[in-house]
Amino acid sequence: MSMMIETFNLTKKFDNLTAVEDLCIQVNKGEILGFLGPNGAGKTTSIRMLAGIIAPTKGYAIVSGIRPDKEAERLHEVIGLLTETPGFYERLTARENMLYFARFYDIEADSKVDENLQKMGLWERRNDKVGTFSKGMKQRLALARCLVHEPEVLFLDEPTAGLDPESAKEVRELIMKLKEEGRTIFLSTHNLEEAELLCDRIAVFRTRLMVVDTPQNLRNRLFQRKVIVELEEVNEKIINAVKSLDFVLDVSKDGRHLIIELRYFDKNRPELVRSIVESRGKIRSVFEKKHSLEEIYLTLIKEEEEMKHERK
Amino acid sequence: MRENKAQTKKRIINIIRKEWKCIFSNLNSALFVTSLPLIITAQALILIYLTMKFAGAEVLVKTLLGKGMENWLTMFPELESLSLIDRFQVFFFALFPFYLLLIPIMIAVSFATFSIVEEKQERTLEPLLATPVRTWELLFGKALAGAIPSLLITWFCSGLFIAGIVWIGSSHLLGFVLNAQWFISLFLLVPLFSFLAFMLGVISSSKANDPKTAQNIAIIAVLPILAILGVQLTGFIVFTTTMLLVLAFVLGILNFFVLHIAVRLFQRESIVVRWR
Numbered sequence: 001m002s003m004m005i006e007t008f009n010l011t012k013k014f015d016n017l018t019a020v021e022d023l024c025i026q027v028n029k030g031e032i033l034g035f036l037g038p039n040g041a042g043k044t045t046s047i048r049m050l051a052g053i054i055a056p057t058k059g060y061a062i063v064s065g066i067r068p069d070k071e072a073e074r075l076h077e078v079i080g081l082l083t084e085t086p087g088f089y090e091r092l093t094a095r096e097n098m099l100y101f102a103r104f105y106d107i108e109a110d111s112k113v114d115e116n117l118q119k120m121g122l123w124e125r126r127n128d129k130v131g132t133f134s135k136g137m138k139q140r141l142a143l144a145r146c147l148v149h150e151p152e153v154l155f156l157d158e159p160t161a162g163l164d165p166e167s168a169k170e171v172r173e174l175i176m177k178l179k180e181e182g183r184t185i186f187l188s189t190h191n192l193e194e195a196e197l198l199c200d201r202i203a204v205f206r207t208r209l210m211v212v213d214t215p216q217n218l219r220n221r222l223f224q225r226k227v228i229v230e231l232e233e234v235n236e237k238i239i240n241a242v243k244s245l246d247f248v249l250d251v252s253k254d255g256r257h258l259i260i261e262l263r264y265f266d267k268n269r270p271e272l273v274r275s276i277v278e279s280r281g282k283i284r285s286v287f288e289k290k291h292s293l294e295e296i297y298l299t300l301i302k303e304e305e306e307m308k309h310e311r312k
Numbered sequence: 313m314r315e316n317k318a319q320t321k322k323r324i325i326n327i328i329r330k331e332w333k334c335i336f337s338n339l340n341s342a343l344f345v346t347s348l349p350l351i352i353t354a355q356a357l358i359l360i361y362l363t364m365k366f367a368g369a370e371v372l373v374k375t376l377l378g379k380g381m382e383n384w385l386t387m388f389p390e391l392e393s394l395s396l397i398d399r400f401q402v403f404f405f406a407l408f409p410f411y412l413l414l415i416p417i418m419i420a421v422s423f424a425t426f427s428i429v430e431e432k433q434e435r436t437l438e439p440l441l442a443t444p445v446r447t448w449e450l451l452f453g454k455a456l457a458g459a460i461p462s463l464l465i466t467w468f469c470s471g472l473f474i475a476g477i478v479w480i481g482s483s484h485l486l487g488f489v490l491n492a493q494w495f496i497s498l499f500l501l502v503p504l505f506s507f508l509a510f511m512l513g514v515i516s517s518s519k520a521n522d523p524k525t526a527q528n529i530a531i532i533a534v535l536p537i538l539a540i541l542g543v544q545l546t547g548f549i550v551f552t553t554t555m556l557l558v559l560a561f562v563l564g565i566l567n568f569f570v571l572h573i574a575v576r577l578f579q580r581e582s583i584v585v586r587w588r
Binding site for chain 1: 319322323326329330333334337338431434435436437438439440441442443444445446580581584585
């Protein structure tokens, strides 16, 4: 699998403020990497460095085989950037806006613009002034604009921020389509649900890269896997029976649910079920407790804050 | 190399087309671009006519303009055959190309100053900088987009002015007015000054954070261009054909350096990062 984005101790300082510190990350071809972090974490600065808009203070990056700080113009031929608040010439029509940007590339501008307007569902409104567009339509137009030259790598900075649920869903579906087309996407967001839905891997970032992995691996890494047993009725006899099992590390009750932490999640489950049944417990269902990405994210951020305090 | 040149040309034309669409899609802008030059031209004609009719040449001789006229005569002795009033008329008519510089300067202050600030305000600059467009192409395109229409309209106004000379009954003086200096001024100096004014406007626009500041910077930067008119009126310097050609050469070099400086001053990073 070839690498499309790779950074080596990428650092950006603005006077005394360090916005990005020693960022080392790799993104594979065709992958969507979710870049998660709170506001002011340095996500946009990182994207700007990767897109060759600003230069790093230290370190470097290679995007699609090109150094953004050395050959920004060549890089811009092969990347697409969706900025956090994409602007348009409001007095011009959607098609005129698109054509203006498309003509900076060595492509058949007219046909590519029409193709992308159709793809983004804006064909009917192509001759309307952008000033009359809703926020969702502008976001789709911005996506069309950054796709017009068929870039290999896409940098999407908060693509659904400020959109209503319906428009956000539409934009997410479009991003999924782009993934299916095999594009590499660097997606900055603080929408955790969106990250979980779209991304192959998640990078949690706050000035420094805290962790990067698949959502499932992050769960396993941060939390002990737990089993939830739903019963018709939970009583002391059942709880005691479960507690007496030597592979049970922890038991808690939540209404008609027992939340149990096992030593070996897969191996110990059948014996656990047998023990509950023998204690006359009527089992409705057994399933794994899923930790949301939000829990993962908040745990990581909290850990980082504690570490920061300790360092101080 | 040839491909690069073609690509550069394509990008600059693209910028010019877009700028024109933006200017002319706004009725106020379109009215300003078309009406201002007409007002400036009409004003010049009316002023010359009224000065000659009501002040008279005898009064003008006693003013600073009398000194200017004296110096003018030493350079152009052929004017001595004319009456005093005709000499003054030729003097004013000949200075008209310099007076016409007001048109590109005012349009530059009005439009060029908006060119980058507007991109910042509409948040189009960052997506634009993510395309392969080079900084110099962007600035050059924006300066040309303003300079070309203002130049065309300036030339159109000089045609109107000549028609005006005939209309006020001074057609017998046209032979003295339409000489080499007139044509060099109009077709060499005015374009070079126009581009300079627009380039200075674009520079101020890229350094400012709002249109008002950009306009203030531009006014300070471009007003010295008008000094050339003052210098001529007082007769302190009277431009001969050679002097005008030298001035044009210097201006050409100056334009090149101003474009170079504009590119150096256009710091993508601070524009993108500091703009909120």
